[in-house]
Amino acid sequence: MARAFDTGVRPQWCPGCGNYGVLAAVRGALAELGLRREEVVAVAGIGCHGRVTEYLDVNAFHAIHGRAVPVAEGVKLANPKLTVLVHTGDGDAYAIGLSHLLHAARRNVGIKVIVHNNMVYALTTGQAGPTTPRGLRTRSTPYGSVEEPFNPLLLLLASGATFVARGFSDDVQHLKELVKRAILHKGFAVIDVLQPCVTFYDTRGWIRERAYKLEDAGHDPRDFRAALERSLEAERVPLGVLYEVEKPAFEELALSPEHPPPALRDLKARLPLDKLLARFE
Numbered sequence: 001m002a003r004a005f006d007t008g009v010r011p012q013w014c015p016g017c018g019n020y021g022v023l024a025a026v027r028g029a030l031a032e033l034g035l036r037r038e039e040v041v042a043v044a045g046i047g048c049h050g051r052v053t054e055y056l057d058v059n060a061f062h063a064i065h066g067r068a069v070p071v072a073e074g075v076k077l078a079n080p081k082l083t084v085l086v087h088t089g090d091g092d093a094y095a096i097g098l099s100h101l102l103h104a105a106r107r108n109v110g111i112k113v114i115v116h117n118n119m120v121y122a123l124t125t126g127q128a129g130p131t132t133p134r135g136l137r138t139r140s141t142p143y144g145s146v147e148e149p150f151n152p153l154l155l156l157l158a159s160g161a162t163f164v165a166r167g168f169s170d171d172v173q174h175l176k177e178l179v180k181r182a183i184l185h186k187g188f189a190v191i192d193v194l195q196p197c198v199t200f201y202d203t204r205g206w207i208r209e210r211a212y213k214l215e216d217a218g219h220d221p222r223d224f225r226a227a228l229e230r231s232l233e234a235e236r237v238p239l240g241v242l243y244e245v246e247k248p249a250f251e252e253l254a255l256s257p258e259h260p261p262p263a264l265r266d267l268k269a270r271l272p273l274d275k276l277l278a279r280f281e
């Protein structure tokens, strides 16, 4: 039997790449939620991670570098019934695309962002990015990176994200459950997935040694301050849902017929669509 959500295209990633685990987790999550492929859209950024859209059998859009999030926001607003996934890299999401990400989180647009965080720019041969640890020697930092990385979980919590989680690409079962929870969450959800880049920065052993599950540690994901504390941990790596709160999604508020945003209401009164279109006939 063909595997669920498999296009049949053979992945081109390096053997051992963390992208395989993310792909398997997402396929499993979609299948277990009983979603049909026409109900799902995956938008990917540019990078090794971006090839996901060739292997995941759903409607897909391969956006330009750093712009997967705004494309996904547009898809979600055009048809809020769709499950809209974003596959993005740490370079794509946290460097060139950072402001889109933080504002989508602040607005609580119901897109589900999966960050393939391998801590380097893999596709372009391993340059340093915003999550590269200080001192790492890469193609762009041959004497070791002198920059301090930033903490994406802390940034996302501060931006108002209503669902913030961290996964590990080797723990496919756990990641699958996180993806399911993210999809079922109303509004914006982000999962920062730590994954090794076997060619340019193999973090597999480092993550395995430090990872622990938040659900085993008595963490309450409704507690924002506790989530902040967990996001600040330096020696251990928390996996699971750091924070989840229910708030109205942007599309609910912006597209509600009872409460159209004033700007749109005025525009409608002043400029009926049929009259506007008639100008172009």
Ligand SMILES: Cc1ncc(C[n+]2csc(CCOP(=O)(O)OP(=O)(O)O)c2C)c(N)n1
Residues within 6 Å of the ligand: 045, 046, 047, 048, 049, 050, 065, 088, 089, 090, 091, 092, 093, 116, 118, 120, 121, 122, 123, 124, 129
């Ligand atoms: C506007 C623009 N700038 C730079 C590039 C070159 N480029 C392609 S992929 C990439 C970085 C990819 O890193 P990441 O997003 O972390 O993805 P990974 O390859 O690690 O999955 C860069 C800088 C580009 N394609 N477009």
